[in-house]
């Protein structure tokens with residue numbers, strides 16, 4: 001045994017905050033305000049204000065392990081909370097402002113939130129659930145316009161008298177830094193506790209070149225909300241590398257985002273496919289309006305990015321999409337569709353690979369298993385449930401719920417049905433709860449959706465299971481057409497026919513104005529099933 005060993009230096013977010021002040025003090029944080037003006041601060045301000053915030057929260061009685069919740073859009077003060085709360089040893093809990101008040105009440109009580117920091121514009125929502133949550137002791141309101149009513153403290157007034165220096169405590173890297181809740185559409189949301197260590201390792205691996213590759217010259221725009229899975233770690237990656245960060249506030253429509261990207265010379269943006277579908281449609285309409293020449297990567301994740309979207313950005317606008325997969329339970333990054341240089345693919349195969357969900361990033365392991373829990377072959381065809389493990393994969397949920405998701409040998413069952421090919425590229429066919437089983441055979445709704453969205457008239461498509469008297473289930477397609485475009489059911493069927501076995505073709509196409517969305521902007525198939533799931537049965541009976 002060697003006597004020498006390395007230092008036991010804790011992997012904590014505090015280091016990123018200190019580093020930002022030491023080396024990236026002049027780096028800018030840009031916030032788009034509700035009135036569309038932009039506020040600018042620096043990482044030196046971030047450090048100074050995080051110190052003041054830590055003092056203020058301590059004065060309010062927040063101690064180690066206490067939960068401080070936020071109900072906020074993406075803005076500079078939310079970033080302060082992202083750093084200051086974990087650095088002082090407390091735990092940040094980001095509440096999803098798109099949830100129903102009853103769900104918010106459940107989550108805030110479940111997480112035992114002690115202090116809640118709320119954007120002034122979200123106070124009406126907060127008041128709808130706060131009275132039901134007994135554990136909330138203090139409310140702090142963010143907003144510049146006018147005094148706060150008697151039940152809240154003003155964020156700026158709270159910070160003003162505090163010293164702008166603090167010696168953050170030396171924390172155990174395994175201590176909790178953040179709690180995020182799953183956006184489960186069935187059952188109660190479950191809390192996932194991110195530790196300092198998991199967030200730091202996730203950040204370091206995210207910054208690797210073939211992962212997301214952040215650099216100090218990047219200008220990072222998290223379109224993904226800071227209330228969803230730590231905004232995919234982007235705030236921490238930006239602070240760690242000294243990249244400029246642009247926070248869009250509440251304006252998430254395609255035109256506002258494109259204005260912001262062009263004006264701030266954004267190099268890196270990330271969000272769910274529904275956002276990017278809208279952006280691509282607008283860019284197609286006005287190809288010359290926005291100068292996006294600074295953009296080096298647009299990360300799409302959270303739901304499957306259709307190949308037509310990836311190809312459309314590249315071939316028509318010269319914009320590169322990086323497709324990634326992750327979950328709240330995985331901090332969230334798990335896989336990235338990076339095309340390895342040794343693969344030597346032609347253009348079509350390269351697009352196919354970039355449209356896959358990719359392969360596991362360093363320190364994440366992936367496998368897929370059959371109903372008997374045995375690992376399946378990596379042949380690109382056999383479907384099974386994806387399991388992952390690694391240092392930023394949840395080992396349990398807060399409160400010990402959902403035990404069946406964690407296997408005895410240390411894997412997390414993702415609930416995604418996938419294939420994995422010989423090179424390790426994973427392709428999602430469905431969520432287990434969304435799979436369509438027709439006459440005992442699995443049909444991949446994602447594959448049909450991707451094909452439908454490659455039709456020039458189709459803006460969005462969601463394929464879901466409808467009950468069927470003979471086959472058990474059959475696929476139905478909900479389709480939103482592009483403005484001013486038409487396509488008949490026969491045309492859409494003809495578009496699909498060459499690509500799929502006959503039994504995969506949807507029994508019907510429903511033309512909708514909008515596909516319902518989850519609180520994180522994904523297609524909400526359970527709502528489609530609730531509304532149209534009995535359509536075929538009704539037709540059969542009469």
Ligand code: AMP
Nearest residue numbers: 183301302303304324325326327328428
């Ligand atoms: P959430 O915890 O809300 O982020 O949801 C995680 C789930 O989103 C995963 O289990 C997948 O079903 C889905 N998801 C995330 N990224 C992708 C992707 N790139 N392609 C398809 N589905 C995805």
